[in-house]
Amino acid sequence: MPNGLNLLFQFLDSFAFIVLAAAGLAIIFGIMGVINLAHGEFIMVGAYATTLANLEAGLPLPLAMLVGVLVTAMFGLVVERVVISGTVPNAIGRRVLGRDVVEPLYDRLADSMVATWGLSLVMVQGVRLTLGNSLDQIGTPLGKIAYGGFSYSSYRVLLAGVALGLLAATYLAFTRTDYGMRARATVQDDDTARALGVDTERTYMTTFALGSALAGFTGALYAPTITMVPGLGGSFLVEAFVAVVVGGPGVVLGTTLAGGLLGAINALFSNLVGTFFGRIALLVTAIVMLRFLPDGITGFLDRLRQRRQEGA
């Protein structure tokens, strides 16, 4: 029984981690066709802002978390204007050289990976140079659940609930709000969307800010549980990245299913063999999934649904 509980908690922990890490990235990838390899660093920004707000400015934890989210969202806006869409460099270029100097990174998957990688290097080193090699960590709230001879952090298990709530909220945002409509139209065909009056530029900007805010939220949530070093984003990035790609184009469903599958595999192997192998199993699963289901889980489900609908 204790081992069963262990496994359950490990699964919930892993599921939460993957979903929360992936959410922001999935939105940006799904809607803008941009792979943000600096996503981990955005999470770091959220975590750092939260920690500083709580420990330096003395704000209570929930408020500090809000600060973390807002700071990251604003930072995301800046990055979107400067790096992703190139609006700011182009405005400067037009004034100085009379022409555009950069092309937007939308739908340029490989280039966006390379560019955001450069961004992540700058961010990690920038934080290291300005804030040092580590920060003090906020204490983990809510204590532990004890069972048999084991215990597990209640906070981390709680995050699984938060993750589900986030998925639900994102689903509602995409299906019930104006922004959600516009975003989905833009994904389908941004030329058509524009012809229909959708301000695709605003939509992209909002989307990136939203994705950044979610990253900031993840950072804020995990700030009390992880070591505050500038490179902390790295451990989130891998899981996020892999989950987004395995999940496929369906933002909410894809992230949920990928989180479930990869979380289960990670938990199982970690439980049986060790954390290293849990990670390896997760990564190898991703490679195999990519090879056989290149459109991800939701891409595959889409095709199945098409076949069933029209075949019957």
Add this chain to the structure above:
Amino acid sequence: MSPDTATGDPSVRHTPAVEATGEITDTLLETRGLRKEFGGFTAVDDVNFSIEAGELRCLIGPNGAGKSTLLKLITGTYRPTSGKIYYDGRDITAVDPHERVQRGISMKFQVPSVYGDLTVRENVRLPVQRFAGGDERRRRVDDAIAAAGLSGYEAVEASALSHGQQQQLEIGMAASLEPDLLLLDEPVAGLDVAEREAIAERVTRLNGTEDIAFVVIEHDTEFVAEIADEVTVLHNGEVFREGSIEEIESDADVQRIYLGGDT
């Protein structure tokens, strides 16, 4: 392996076959019961289609009739849901696209797909280099460029050519693969009268002097009338009619399907 294009002898790859009945047929390509489904949608439905060596067939039909799909099944880009394809008497249903090209099937896509960033010369060299080296290669490249009406444009990047020139270039590249069967998907779409004439003349010449069989998808009835030996009409994925252009043009049922009716 290399045909003598100067004298127009047919490619040595294809030889007429003797059927079991003792009859000599010259069937180059044959599909039997070919079917292609996408999800629940049947694009090509039980098509029996055959082409003789050296024939010039036009494939027409309303939009969505399955014409492009049929061509892509022949090149191997699509795998059929069921049915078989025979080329030169052999079953090629499971053969990879690049191998079908090596056996003599060549295609020009609907959207001109020349290598935009490469020059005209570099474009043409790519198919030619498989067949010849040295001086022979240079000669063939020059000939191909001239035949496409692009002499003087050797060093121009292909993306800078006009639409019509790109079509000519691509036809030339497809032809320089020394195919027995050349598939053209809408070769004159978007071209003006003079360009269409040039293409019609080119296709007829390739068909006549180099004995290349053609399957051409086109909507332009004048163009079809000018070049076709035989016409096949596709409708809803099935072969609706086959015959000469005169027969097809005077067929009331064919008129009706074009106007949206059903039979």
Add this chain to the structure above:
Amino acid sequence: MATETETTSGPGPVDGGPDGPVASLRTYVEGPNTVGQSRPFWAGFVVAVLALAAYPAIVGGYQASRFSLFMVYAFLGLSLSLVWGYAGILSFGQVVFFGVAGYTFGVVAVNFATPAGITAAFFAGIVGGALMAAVLGYFMFYGGVRDVYVTIITLVSTLVLHTFMAQTAGDEWTVGKAALGGFNGMPTIPNLAFGVEGAAVRFGSVSFYYLVLVLLVGTYLGLRALVNSDYGRVMVAVREDEDRTRMFGYDVERVKLVVFTVGGALAGLSGVLYAAWGNYVSPQVFELAFASLPVIWASVGGRKTLLGAAAATIGIEFFRNSLGGEWALVAVGVLLLVFVLGLPGGIVPWVHDRYLGFRTDAGGPAPPESAENPEVTDS
């Protein structure tokens, strides 16, 4: 050269000039897929190589040894240029083959620390890198994986190897006398040596430098010949439009696999030399930070030019090493950002275009390598 008429991929024209054999050699390594086809270029090239040859005498053994690391990395940069710039495969995983080769060399060389053993280790490492690339390449290309998903799989492979090697700390992770060492890596890898006991060349700091220089020049010229050959044109066609190239009768999957494997061998060569240089290899070579360096080198230098990739590797690493520590990484990150956004083609093509424009503007005849002169772009 003005007297050069249209040449083919065979022996050069009957030039008759005093540099006849040179001219005929040049036809192998010149073509539209590389920059630099004129006498001034090759003269400059020779000067650069001579300067590099003189470098150890000027700065001494220690500095020369540090510099040889940058030249070792150049093979890694070239490997990415080959697969990405010439065949269109963006691989974040070249370091996988680099690392596998390094570890293979380490394991074999530590177990058989004789010159013969080390020679065998050298080749085993390169083969290891190539084999790994062949396996991964087969899995991806023959499995129909394309475009960005190839990049993603190579990236994830790097992570898998990092995680795997990092947990090889225990005693059970020992091959013969060589302990894999987990995070701490494998130390005491011997220096490079060729030959058999009694007739061996052992490479210390300066001799290693010269070995790497010779290998680099040879590899560069060899790759030039490859990419300018018929096969090289097919590679470029695959990069430009896979589907179209398939319809010209080329087995695209096989081309990608072959190129990827050659790239793996090159990365492997780099890894072997790296392990021999530092007498050490660790899972750090599989870290994302290191995995992205080849992408940075190729992006900045110009991935579609071999010269750009090699020169940028040496230049950026030299710069990074001189600047040192934290600021270096910030600078490199900014460099990457600026280049990918503003000059995605890289420096060398940009300089080359400026040079061509300058030469034509100056009113002279079009320089040999300009597109207006069809003679050199032929065959």
